[in-house]
Amino acid sequence: MASVIGKSLLTFFFPLNFTADCNAILKALQPIFQEQGMTETVHNWEDHGYLATYITKNGSFANLRIHPHGLVLVDLQSFNDHTKGREEVDQLLNKVEERMKELFHGNIKRVKRLPAILRGGVIDRYWPTADGRLVEYDIDEVVYDEDSPFQNIKILHSKQFGNILILSGDVNLAESDLAYTQAIMGSGKEDYTGKEVLILGGGDGGILYEIVKLKPKMVTMYMRKTCGDVLDNLKGECYQVLIEDCIPVLKRYAKEGRMFDYVINDLTAVPISTSPEEDSTWEFLRLILDLSMKVLKQDGKYFTQGNCINLTDALTLYEEQLSRLYCPVEFSKETVCVPSYMELWVFYTIWKKQTDI
């Protein structure tokens, strides 16, 4: 059984312009660690305070970092396999907190203790958001974890979100995320009855599942190669799933003049392989957009996901691409809360600019 290493962080903030008596803090806290039988090593900077390292016999250790400008940090790294270990860590941190409060009375501005960070376990609970924030998921099971020739494919089970599909570290879709599927289908404002629909990507099958309920004439879905081994090939009365690269097919459709009422692009935001067609990500995006517009009816709609609302530069760059297509287009966007993303997500609706009558 693999060990889980917990990293517990405790921080004391003092008021601005406060000068801490680093030596007094060290002296006050030392006994707490020494009582645990921990071995001490102290480093003393001339202008930067103290670093004391405390080591136990069983491989755990603590760092006590005292900054003279009024900041004290306690980090504990220990085995947390069993409840007892966690309790011991909590007790130690409680003692440090009490001693600090005794020493400074009301002079500590803030005390912050973060939940322990678990490392080294079979289950990885940390999947940062698209805008780079640290978030912990309630993962309790690894359902699937394999490398395809193109990317790493994980399905992890979350207590609250259900199974989550994670492709090369990006949270793609969870069972809780009907909001994503609804948004990329036009948020319930479209009538799909008797319509021709083309889905690019959509490997999780969510869009197809929702759209066939709406009785379209024919849905054609192209899954990118990388999902080829995840889902079975499907064919029904009003839909077909094709597991092949969508670019040559789009080109053939454009040549044949085959037109769609709706094109839904659910390929990943950053394409995995752009060769041999083009070698820049943005060129690839524009190629898909141009080809999609060629197979879109004059009054048709193109739906796609953008990115996290905080990635304003990326979204602006995307919108700039829209003015560089072979035909003039207009667009609207909508911000949606997709439960498992832990960040707000932007979706686009794009249509051909209507020429004056």
Add this chain to the structure above:
Amino acid sequence: MASVIGKSLLTFFFPLNFTADCNAILKALQPIFQEQGMTETVHNWEDHGYLATYITKNGSFANLRIHPHGLVLVDLQSFNDHTKGREEVDQLLNKVEERMKELFHGNIKRVKRLPAILRGGVIDRYWPTADGRLVEYDIDEVVYDEDSPFQNIKILHSKQFGNILILSGDVNLAESDLAYTQAIMGSGKEDYTGKEVLILGGGDGGILYEIVKLKPKMVTMYMRKTCGDVLDNLKGECYQVLIEDCIPVLKRYAKEGRMFDYVINDLTAVPISTSPEEDSTWEFLRLILDLSMKVLKQDGKYFTQGNCINLTDALTLYEEQLSRLYCPVEFSKETVCVPSYMELWVFYTIWKKQTDI
């Protein structure tokens, strides 16, 4: 200006049953830290591998922890005020990662680098969820931060969620969270026209704002004391806001026989002060429920928030309380994604059990 201390965590996982050559790893990584002019201290356990601590002249330090069962942890604590500092940390971690990959070729099962944890700044970005998970918010401004006699009141600005109200460390409501207000009003399924509505709590004013749009006969809102200094006293044609303790008022209404079509309990899940009425949290909750049922019409509805869906024990305990009221009640519940919570939230609808005709 306060310094921000960044804690960067890098973890290497090896396959199960792998035995790491701790000494070889230490020897391979040492030069990377020494090139930076860092001073080394090494601790060697008999059965638990190595801890090497590297210290710079400017107060930063790194811990390299090598576990013999196949887990290598690198933690860097440094000043991150300026972009240059962050780049230096990234470069150092990149070098460690490259060296490790050279050393082990394909034998590293996983490498995980977490976003740096920022400590000691004016802005605190970490507000753990109700179920205890570590989540980082995109906070960019402290709008308000004061202690009332009852609790700490913070309003922090999030780039994506807008202003967030945080009471004693609990995320209460953000400007993005219309979903909360809609859920606690019955998710759009109720007709409030001409109805008598009683709101308990609701200090942020969101429920009142939404409900008066629906033309009720009269809304009476009791804010708990602690919010008395946050909002102005309000009175309009179809609503009144009273800033006083709701318990004596509920008792008076019950005595007078004043009845409501809807009672919306938006008091915090865990009451701040239960004295002098009762001294247990659950007793207090039952008291509020009992009094609310006394002022609720026979066909009226009581709406309230529960808690995070993962806190199943707390929710079960709450449901048990419902069977202990003075009158028999029935309930339904709904799970809602409230954007700024980063966890799914349970809401209850409670009504008086209809007696047989």
